Amino acid sequence: MRVRSLGALLLTAGLAASLSGTPAARAVVTAADAGAAPTTLGALAFGPGNVLFAADSQAAAIYAFDLGTAAGAPGAADVPDLDKKLAAVLGTDPSQVSISDLAVHPTSRNIYLAAMRGTGAAAAPALVRLDGAGRLDVVALNGLKYTSVALPNAPVANPQARRDPRTASITDMAFDNGQLIVAGLSNEEFSSKLRAVKYPFSTVDPGTSVEIFHGNHGAVETRSPVYAFVPYTVGGTKQIVAGYLCTPLVTFPMASLTSATAGAKVRGTTIAELGSGNRPIDMIVYTRGGQDYLLMSNTSRGVMKIPTASFGSATGITSKVVETTAGVPFETLADLKGVEHLDKVGADKVAVLAKADSGVSLRTIPLP
Amino acid sequence: MLAIAHGRVRAFCFYGAAALAAVAPTAACRRAAAAPEPLAVALVTPAGATHPTVDLTGLTDDERDALRDDAPEAVWEALLKVTVQAANPEAPPPAVAGRYSVTDRGIRFTPAFPFQPGRRYDVRVDLGRFRRAEPHTLATTVALPRGATPASEARVVGVSPAGPTVPENLLRIYVWFSAPMSREAGLSHVTLTDARTGVVTDAFLPVDGGFWNHDFTRYTLFFDPGRVKVGILPNERMGRPLIAGHRYTLAIATTWLDAQGAPLVEAFEHRFTAGPALTAPLDLAAWQIIAPPAGTREPVVLRPPTPLDHAIALRALGITSAGGDAVDGEVSLDVTDTRWQLVPREPWKAGGYSVVALETLEDPAGNRIGRAFEVPIDDRRPAPPPRLTRPFRIAPSS
Numbered sequence: 001m002r003v004r005s006l007g008a009l010l011l012t013a014g015l016a017a018s019l020s021g022t023p024a025a026r027a028v029v030t031a032a033d034a035g036a037a038p039t040t041l042g043a044l045a046f047g048p049g050n051v052l053f054a055a056d057s058q059a060a061a062i063y064a065f066d067l068g069t070a071a072g073a074p075g076a077a078d079v080p081d082l083d084k085k086l087a088a089v090l091g092t093d094p095s096q097v098s099i100s101d102l103a104v105h106p107t108s109r110n111i112y113l114a115a116m117r118g119t120g121a122a123a124a125p126a127l128v129r130l131d132g133a134g135r136l137d138v139v140a141l142n143g144l145k146y147t148s149v150a151l152p153n154a155p156v157a158n159p160q161a162r163r164d165p166r167t168a169s170i171t172d173m174a175f176d177n178g179q180l181i182v183a184g185l186s187n188e189e190f191s192s193k194l195r196a197v198k199y200p201f202s203t204v205d206p207g208t209s210v211e212i213f214h215g216n217h218g219a220v221e222t223r224s225p226v227y228a229f230v231p232y233t234v235g236g237t238k239q240i241v242a243g244y245l246c247t248p249l250v251t252f253p254m255a256s257l258t259s260a261t262a263g264a265k266v267r268g269t270t271i272a273e274l275g276s277g278n279r280p281i282d283m284i285v286y287t288r289g290g291q292d293y294l295l296m297s298n299t300s301r302g303v304m305k306i307p308t309a310s311f312g313s314a315t316g317i318t319s320k321v322v323e324t325t326a327g328v329p330f331e332t333l334a335d336l337k338g339v340e341h342l343d344k345v346g347a348d349k350v351a352v353l354a355k356a357d358s359g360v361s362l363r364t365i366p367l368p
Numbered sequence: 369m370l371a372i373a374h375g376r377v378r379a380f381c382f383y384g385a386a387a388l389a390a391v392a393p394t395a396a397c398r399r400a401a402a403a404p405e406p407l408a409v410a411l412v413t414p415a416g417a418t419h420p421t422v423d424l425t426g427l428t429d430d431e432r433d434a435l436r437d438d439a440p441e442a443v444w445e446a447l448l449k450v451t452v453q454a455a456n457p458e459a460p461p462p463a464v465a466g467r468y469s470v471t472d473r474g475i476r477f478t479p480a481f482p483f484q485p486g487r488r489y490d491v492r493v494d495l496g497r498f499r500r501a502e503p504h505t506l507a508t509t510v511a512l513p514r515g516a517t518p519a520s521e522a523r524v525v526g527v528s529p530a531g532p533t534v535p536e537n538l539l540r541i542y543v544w545f546s547a548p549m550s551r552e553a554g555l556s557h558v559t560l561t562d563a564r565t566g567v568v569t570d571a572f573l574p575v576d577g578g579f580w581n582h583d584f585t586r587y588t589l590f591f592d593p594g595r596v597k598v599g600i601l602p603n604e605r606m607g608r609p610l611i612a613g614h615r616y617t618l619a620i621a622t623t624w625l626d627a628q629g630a631p632l633v634e635a636f637e638h639r640f641t642a643g644p645a646l647t648a649p650l651d652l653a654a655w656q657i658i659a660p661p662a663g664t665r666e667p668v669v670l671r672p673p674t675p676l677d678h679a680i681a682l683r684a685l686g687i688t689s690a691g692g693d694a695v696d697g698e699v700s701l702d703v704t705d706t707r708w709q710l711v712p713r714e715p716w717k718a719g720g721y722s723v724v725a726l727e728t729l730e731d732p733a734g735n736r737i738g739r740a741f742e743v744p745i746d747d748r749r750p751a752p753p754p755r756l757t758r759p760f761r762i763a764p765s766s
Contacts, residue, residue: 058582088452088461091479092487117481119550121627124481137441138465138480169579224593245573246594276594299574 028150029201036146038063041114041125044103045173045180047199052103052112053180054127055170059150062173062182064199065127066145071108072131076351076364079134083360089136090117090126097126099360101282104343104351111343111351111362112139130362149201151182172282175199176231181240181257185225194226194240196257224248228280228296235312243280243296248273249327251311269316272327275301284344286367295350295368297339303352305368306330333368405473407506409491411483419482422510424448424493425474431498437469444468446494448475453488453509464489486514518628522547524620524636528678529732530703536610537596537645539734539741541589542679543620548584548627557624558589563615571595571609584627586679596733597742610642646674646733649740652725652758662718663765667709670723675705677730684729686710688757690720705732718764722757 038056045053050067079085083094090097101114111130116123127139170184180197229242231254238254252268274296283296285308294306310328317327338354344367345351351364407426414421424447435447450464466479483489488511495504528542543554553574560568572589579588591609610616620636654673660666668687676685678701687695687710697712725737734741738752 058580085462089463089465091452091464091481091489092484093452096484116551119552120625120629121548122482123551126481136462136465140467140480 029147030149031147033145034143036063036065036141036144036148038125038141040116041127042100043170043173044101044112044114045175046103046106047175047180050105051199052105052127053173053175053199054114055173055182056125056148057169057184061148061150062170062180062197062201063146063148064201065139065141067105067139068145070139071105072110072129072135072137073133075109075132076104076111076130076345076362077132077134078361078363079130079136080361080363081359082353082362085136086113086115086128089128089138090115092117094359099341099353102341102343102351102353102362104345109345147201149197151184151195171226172228174229174231176238176254181229181231181254183226183229183242194229194242194257228283230283230285230294232285232292232294232308232311234308239311241283241285241294241311242268243274243283245279246276247278247280247298247301248317249306269314270318270327271311271314271316272306272330273317273325274298274304274327274330275324281340282342284342284350286344286350287347288367293367295342297342297352302332302334303336303339303342304330304332336368407493407495407503409493409506409508409510411510411512414476417478419479420512421479422448422450422477422489422491423471423474424477424491425471427474427495428498431495432470432474434498435470435475439468441468443497444475444477446497448477449492450477450479451490451492453490460490483510483512485512487511518626518630520622520626520630520633521628522549522626522630523633526703527618527638528703529640529675529705530638531640531675531705533641533643534610535644535646535731535733536608536612536642537647537733537741538610538642539591539593539596539730539732540677541591541618543587543589545585545587545626549580549587550625550627550629551580551584552625554587554589554620554624557621559617559619559621560609561617561619562611563617565614568609568616570606588679612642612644615639615641646731646735647740647742649735650674650676650725650729650731650737652723652737652756655723655758657723657758657760659721659760659762660716661765662716662762665712665715667711668716668721668760668762670708672706672708675732676701676708677732678705680728680730681705681708684726686724688722688724689717694724695721716762718762720759720761722759725756725758727752727754727756 038054038059038061040056040058042055042057044055047053047064050069052065052067054063054065056063083097086099087094087097096118097115099113099115103112104110105112109132113128113130115126115128117126118124125141127141129137129139131137170182172183174181178199180199182195182197184193184195224244224246226242226244229240232239232241234251239251240254240257242250242252244250248270249272250268250270252266256266278301279299281297281299283294285292285294292308294308296304296306298304306328314328336352336354338356339352340355341353343351345364348367349364350367351362353360353362405426405428407424409422409424411420412423413419445463448468450466451461452464454461464479466477469476469478488509491506491508491510493506498504523546525544525546527544529538555572555574558572560571562568571591573592579590580586595606595609616639618638618640620632622632622635624632626632650672656671658669658671660668670685681701682699685699685708689695695710695712696714697710699708699710701708727736730736736752737756
């Protein structure tokens, strides 16, 4: 089959690492007072000030929207029938709306939802703010001041040839110490890259592949997608704690993403096997009673509460695990069912978006 | 129903469901007797706009002057509220999001997202903040014509690997469509059937929204890697989705909707047999390189002994000149994925060239050059470089 049209991603073609394989540090950065027109909205993460990072996977770009001081009533009310209310606000029915992520504003505590309205040619992204009065407001993206950065496209061996650009799905993002960490996978290679993107946007590293040992596998798992992660300090060293497909929980030093060897492979430490047939969706870290915990939602294994106390001393799993789970202890929270996305609300609460047969609900509950 | 031509679209105004005050109950668009102008609501496409707005007309100059475009949302919604028509009138939904503005005849509501054809929207008007005795309320329903049911135009034009035999540890199948599809994940429309044992359940990796290319004409079906990789629990419990020696049918139902919401023109079936697993790394040195004569634009052809991943091979292989410049041209791969070629834009010159393969190149089972998809724990060989080359020569034409 012959490759076809050039498509919209040509914008980023100049970023391709191309034949040299050298790091593509140059980045296509756009800055404007208005007029943002993302094609999709996926993962969300708050940055410094009132900046909200939003991933546009289809365009392989990340937006940093300046939300300004606009806010609704403080907090975010529970919405038991979120799918129906959100659809009504978007002028449609729930079958035409998909919610891809949520993020809690660090000061107003309003909840921002990333969604798509429509499924066909007319599908459009929607950023919606839920406030303490239960009001859902569509944030007009084209009226926000923003900067955006295009992620490097996949390396190509034939820079001039026509091709069908690979797309990348951005699975999770987190802002830490002046940089946005981005995890993504592609629609072609079965692999995962973690990238460190300095903010304000200027450069994008070429991405680091993190090798892990999958204890349920008995082999070096060189390539598997990261679905959720969180920056977290273990033993005085900033680490990335990452959840992979089939749920190995892996730590590796944050510095390995930004070191001079960026672009090379890094071997992570597998500290737990949390069960197969599953992928992580979201994770947060919180403190309760002087003890830190990781809270992680999953597609088929519920919400897990994992004490982090043993993360630093955990021996990496390097031999085959025959049980379903292994490594650092965890508990599955039986009363949290259907939870997909979650985010911390202040120091003692968590917003959870849960799906049930009756629909989608959003509520804020005490941290477990 | 009263249909009025207004603006550039044909606008429709339905009976008011709960017309109040002095608004005549038989037709919501009818003039309110005491108002200086009749209150009326219509769907209008303003000049220069691409989608209809809800226009309320019949406000007095004083009433319009009292309104500002930046008035609080609550003020506007009290005056003019648009909602998706609710199945249960006792639980009215929240207002449709949008922007309000003052026009030279009244108020305009521009929805944040275009009104959908065929969907009914309730409109409630209450000018109580301006008017007391005279009629000041209106309730009606507006809708864009449903339009013709979209005709089916899209069909599956092929899959990759397209050959009759695939390795049992196949990692992915690409499905090509003739036209852009909807954004939904496609697994519910795909059935994999083993001729011996029946439908293969949980064969593919479920992913929200799925893996589409940029224009929604190619979908990637990833086999669940937990079942493909040896030794992972799902593999040990359920086995691989494909078993060497078994025959399979990949069926795609017409229920998969295209970007216009229409089903596929026809169902699609692809039959194949699973062969032994591919577990060896790719070896560039084992490839046959067929070099054309200088002075021609005939293709240079690469013949790997086993198939390559179709999509990745199109971008991860190339030819460079002796100076290291990429040779510009048209790249293609045949249906067996074992014959890659580049037709140069300019005729070949005699001299040295190189085949360039990026380390991302894979076979259909995920094996890369110098590194198989599944690697033993004691394998500590360094990762291959990001770019590998193999030189060849183009001889002068005789």
